[in-house]
Amino acid sequence: xxxxxxxxxxxxxxxxxxxxxxxxxxxxxxxxxxxxxxxxxxxxxxxxxxxxxxxxxxxxxxxxxxxxxxxxxxxxxxxxxxxxxxxxxxxxxxxxxxxxxxxxxxxxxxxxxxxxxxxxxxxxxxxxxxxxxxxxxxxxxxxxxxxxxxxxxxxxxxxxxxxxxxxxxxxxxxxxxxxxxxxxxxxxxxxxxxxxxxxxxxxxxxxxxxxxxxxxxxxxxxxxxxxxxxxxxxxxxxxxxxxxxxxxxxxxxxxxxxxxxxxxxxxxxxxxxxxxxxxxxxxxxxxxxxxxxxxxxxxxxxxxxxxxxxxxxxxx
Numbered sequence: 001x002x003x004x005x006x007x008x009x010x011x012x013x014x015x016x017x018x019x020x021x022x023x024x025x026x027x028x029x030x031x032x033x034x035x036x037x038x039x040x041x042x043x044x045x046x047x048x049x050x051x052x053x054x055x056x057x058x059x060x061x062x063x064x065x066x067x068x069x070x071x072x073x074x075x076x077x078x079x080x081x082x083x084x085x086x087x088x089x090x091x092x093x094x095x096x097x098x099x100x101x102x103x104x105x106x107x108x109x110x111x112x113x114x115x116x117x118x119x120x121x122x123x124x125x126x127x128x129x130x131x132x133x134x135x136x137x138x139x140x141x142x143x144x145x146x147x148x149x150x151x152x153x154x155x156x157x158x159x160x161x162x163x164x165x166x167x168x169x170x171x172x173x174x175x176x177x178x179x180x181x182x183x184x185x186x187x188x189x190x191x192x193x194x195x196x197x198x199x200x201x202x203x204x205x206x207x208x209x210x211x212x213x214x215x216x217x218x219x220x221x222x223x224x225x226x227x228x229x230x231x232x233x234x235x236x237x238x239x240x241x242x243x244x245x246x247x248x249x250x251x252x253x254x255x256x257x258x259x260x261x262x263x264x265x266x267x268x269x270x271x272x273x274x275x276x277x278x279x280x281x282x283x284x285x286x287x288x289x290x291x292x293x294x295x296x297x298x299x300x301x302x303x304x305x306x307x308x309x310x311x312x313x314x315x316x
Contacts, residue, residue: 004139006188006313007150007180008066009283011276012059014045014158014174028165040245041171044271047158053083054105056176057156061113066180071115072148073141076106077123077130077155079274079303084124105156118152127303128241129195131155131177131275132311136193138181150182155275168206170243170272177276188282188313191296192228196220201306209306213247216308217300218254224298224310232257235312236295239285241277241302242267277301278311291315 018026020033020042028046029036047056057076061068078084087103106120126133131153138151156176159165165172181190196216201208225232232255240248242264252259266273266280273280278299285291295315302308 002143002183003185004142004181004183004190005185005316006135006190007182007184007186008064009177009179009279009286010060010063011175011177011273011280011283012056012063013270013273014047014056015051016046016048017043018046019043020171023165029171030164030166031169035169036171039169040267041271042268044165044171045173045175046165047174049161051158052086053078053156053158053176054086054108056158056174057105057109057154058112060156060176060178061109061152061154064178064180066150068113068115068152069117071118071150071152072145073138073151074106074110074115074118074120075123075134075137075151075153076109076120077126077134077153077275079127079130079155079157080159081124082160083157084122109154115152125305126307126309127305128275129301129303129307129309131179131279132193132299132301132309133195135179135181135190135311136195136309139190139193142181142183150180150184152178153181154178157274167272168209173270173273175270175273175276177273177279179279186316188297188315191312191314192224193309193311194220194224194227195307195309196223198306202304204304204306209304212306213302214251214254216306217251217302220308220310221255221298221300224312228312230296230312234296235298236261237285237297238262239278239281239297239299240264241300242270242272242281275301275303
């Protein structure tokens with residue numbers, strides 16, 4: 001299979017910053033302030049009324065330094081399906097014309113950034129795991145089509161106005177994250193990717209989601225390591241989603257993996273940025289200058305659906 005590398009990372013966040021105290025006073029939270037503080041959260045980012053999920057995507061892609069005109073494919077992922085349409089539901093009801101339900105943000109992104117060579121793919125049924133899913137898909141595309149040399153993987157979501165900004169006891173931020181995946185051997189080499197879906201848990205409540213997390217995460221990690229022909233003691237860092245800190249205290253013991261090597265420094269600042277946590281934390285890890293060539297990093301994410309996805313990358 002053709003080697004695939006993550007060459008560049010980028011992200012953007014909602015334009016409004018709120019503390020737990022402020023969001024609690026405005027009715028955005030379900031748990032108590034102290035419970036969320038004990039879980040490792042402090043602040044989160046929310047989009048103002050006029051800022052859309054596409055605005056987040058546009059801002060995120062605009063930060064990339066690479067020549068986007070050479071992108072061969074765009075994998076545009078959303079956790080909330082409504083963020084995959086820029087059209088107006090009101091216009092649909094007014095006209096009964098379904099084209100208002102098919103105004104795709106991926107097409108706008110291609111046009112706005114002159115990515116004329118790119119084919120657009122939408123991913124919108126993998127919940128918070130959709131960015132890791134797009135990395136897996138990008139690796140397959142590069143192996144299958146020799147005319148594609150680079151792929152833009154992007155996720156962008158914002159919650160609807162008035163939504164609670166807490167899911168499964170985790171504080172949520174609006175945001176977007178992007179990665180360029182190509183044949184160019186720099187950045188991070190994608191070693192293996194794997195996923196599990198249990199559709200029978202598609203409408204699991206918060207307690208059920210939390211209860212299944214440990215069993216499926218442990219299984220997912222072991223199956224991904226097996227696919228990569230690696231053992232956990234070869235992994236240098238685990239870069240997880242920004243979730244309740246107690247969950248990884250438990251999981252690290254189950255895995256017999258040092259809690260000090262679980263890297264999620266953005267948790268207190270931004271909480272759980274829907275599908276973007278792995279990219280945000282991997283970008284921070286790269287910029288902290290603690291990585292050396294050959295280090296193996298395991299990225300893992302769980303999401304509704306229920307979906308679990310894992311990717312192992314190697315620092316070039």
